Amino acid sequence: MNGGLMGRLKLEALGKSLELVREQDGRFALHYVDQRLLPKRFERVSTREWRRVVDAVKTLAVRGAPAIGVAGAAALALWCQDGEGSIEDAAHEIASARPTAVNLSWAVKKAVEAVSGVDHVSRADCLFDLVKQMETEDELTNRAIGANGAELLEPGTRVLTHCNAGSLATVFYGTALGIVYAAFEQGKVERVFADETRPVDQGARLTAWELAQAGVPVTLICDDMAATVMAQGLVDAVVVGADRIARNGDVANKIGTYGLAVLAHEHGIPFYVAAPSSTLDAAISDGSHIVIEQRDSAEVAEPIKGVDVYNPAFDVTPAHYITRIITERGVFRPGELEFPSE
Ligand code: MRU
Numbered sequence: 001m002n003g004g005l006m007g008r009l010k011l012e013a014l015g016k017s018l019e020l021v022r023e024q025d026g027r028f029a030l031h032y033v034d035q036r037l038l039p040k041r042f043e044r045v046s047t048r049e050w051r052r053v054v055d056a057v058k059t060l061a062v063r064g065a066p067a068i069g070v071a072g073a074a075a076l077a078l079w080c081q082d083g084e085g086s087i088e089d090a091a092h093e094i095a096s097a098r099p100t101a102v103n104l105s106w107a108v109k110k111a112v113e114a115v116s117g118v119d120h121v122s123r124a125d126c127l128f129d130l131v132k133q134m135e136t137e138d139e140l141t142n143r144a145i146g147a148n149g150a151e152l153l154e155p156g157t158r159v160l161t162h163c164n165a166g167s168l169a170t171v172f173y174g175t176a177l178g179i180v181y182a183a184f185e186q187g188k189v190e191r192v193f194a195d196e197t198r199p200v201d202q203g204a205r206l207t208a209w210e211l212a213q214a215g216v217p218v219t220l221i222c223d224d225m226a227a228t229v230m231a232q233g234l235v236d237a238v239v240v241g242a243d244r245i246a247r248n249g250d251v252a253n254k255i256g257t258y259g260l261a262v263l264a265h266e267h268g269i270p271f272y273v274a275a276p277s278s279t280l281d282a283a284i285s286d287g288s289h290i291v292i293e294q295r296d297s298a299e300v301a302e303p304i305k306g307v308d309v310y311n312p313a314f315d316v317t318p319a320h321y322i323t324r325i326i327t328e329r330g331v332f333r334p335g336e337l338e339f340p341s342e
Contacts, residue, residue, distance in 0.1 A: 007184035010215040017067055017168045020074050020131045021046075027081060028128055030074045034061045035168055039209035050078035050090065057097040057104070060200060064169020065243045065279055066142075069103030070134050073111040077127035080115065087112060087123075099291045100252055100314045101243040102281045107134065135171045141276045142173035144328035149179030149239070149274055152324065152331065153188045157236045160193040160226060163254035164206035165241025165274065167214075175274040176241045177210065179326065184216050191217045193235060197254060198223055199299040199311065223256055230267040238264045242275040242325075249319030249334020250287025251275075255312055261321035270323040273334075277327050282339040287316035 018032035029048045036059065037043050045061070047053060053075035056062045062071045072094050079090040095108040114130045115123040153159075159180055163169075166177035173181065183189045192211055197203035204220055211218035221229060229235055238260055244252040251257070251273050264271040284290065297309035319334035329338050 007187065007189065008215060009181055009185050010213065011167060011173070011181060014167055014172075014210065014213055016135065016172050017064075018062055018071055018074070018171060019135060020077060020128060022128065028077070028124075030071070030078065032056060032062050032071070033168065035063055035206060036061050038168075038205050048078055048082065050075045050083055050094070053078060054094055054097050063202070064164060064166075065101035065103040065241065066138055066170040066175065066276055067168070068098060068101055069107035069278060070131060070138060070171055072097070072104045073107040073127065073134055074131045076108060076111040077124060077131050080124040080127050087115070098293055100293045101279070103243075103276075103278050106278050138171035138276075139173050141328040142170055142175055142178040143182070145175050145274050145276065145326055146173065146178035146182030148328070148331050149272065149326040150182035150186055150188065152270070152272065152326070153179070153183045153237060155188045156190045157183065157188055158191045158193065158234055159189060160195070160229065160235045160238045160260070161207060162195045162203060162238075162240050162257055162260055163197045164202040164210065166207055166210045168206050168210055169241065174210075175276065176239045176272075177207070179239050179272070179274050180211070180216060181214065184214075189216065191219060193219050193221050193226075193229055195226060195256065195260070196220065196222050197256060202254065226260055227263050230263055230269060235267075235269055237270050237272060239272045239274060242273050242279050243314055244284075244290050245273070245275060245280050245325065245337065246284045246286045246290065247282060247337075247339070248286045249322060249325060249337060250290075251317045251319070251322060251325070251334075252287060252290045252292070252314045253317065255315050258315040258317045258321075261317045265321050271321060272324050272326060273317075273322055274326045277329060277340045280327070280337060280339050282341065287318065290314075290316055292316075
């Protein structure tokens with residue numbers, strides 16, 4: 001490790017990746033960055049249609065576990081504003097948009113509970129307030145994760161990360177990248193290696209772009225180069241996010257995370273997982289119970305006659321490969337995690 005680069009972080013210009021906004025007529029709309037267009041275009045979409053939000057989550061226009069949680073609660077708020085039918089059906093449709101990140105079902109459940117017993121006329125306003133609270137808490141949580149995780153890094157650290165667990169994946173600031181940002185401001189981060197993250201390229205399209213916007217030195221690598229950069233001694237720590245963490249500390253995250261953890265273990269590199277407590281699933285004992293989302297084969301390749309495609313969007317990293325899990329509550333050995341109700 002060389003000396004640290006004292007960083008001036010330029011993240012504020014990015015703004016929130018999603019936000020529920022009350023408009024001039026008193027009704028509200030969800031504003032979100034359409035992440036499918038990045039890095040070519042930075043475009044915010046505004047919608048009052050709850051099913052359009054569900055579609056944005058399914059198609060990865062809005063993605064990242066904490067961001068889809070807030071989007072899910074916002075979708076239910078929009079349903080309360082205009083939707084028809086039963087709230088249970090709407091909540092089920094929203095929560096089923098993506099199965100692996102527990103943050104989505106967690107946030108939708110919270111929203112349903114918040115309006116139980118509330119009269120129909122007041123439900124939309126009640127959920128508007130809840131979503132605004134979730135937005136505020138998201139940033140505070142991420143900044144706490146950042147501060148806790150930065151303690152683990154030495155000056156001059158070269159970090160390798162996977163997928164995008166940055167500001168774009170949350171309302172603001174990010175989880176894994178929250179640690180990078182906090183440590184960068186303390187002069188501890190020399191460089192970040194961003195894995196491309198096939199098949200949807202969140203690392204290449206989102207993380208590399210986001211870090212460059214923030215002013216953090218970043219080098220983009222293909223997924224199959226991680227072993228080489230580790231073997232060359234270019235990586236001091238791996239820091240990734242999470243979509244669901246089981247009681248024993250097994251972690252579901254973007255496909256490819258497990259391989260990186262094995263590589264980090266082989267090379268004696270610490271492997272850190274950053275996540276808010278809303279990503280902890282106290283209901284499951286270990287990672288074998290985590291439902292892995294299977295996505296369309298078109299994400300992997302154009303159809304080729306006679307060729308089948310397998311496209312699991314996430315994998316499970318066994319707890320024994322994980323050095324520490326960092327939440328807003330502190331730094332934990334996997335298996336010794338503090339769950340919210342405890
Ligand atoms: O399919 P995605 O892009 O939603 O997957 C995102 C990830 O796997 C992230 O690492 C995870 O959600 C943590 S985001 C703070």
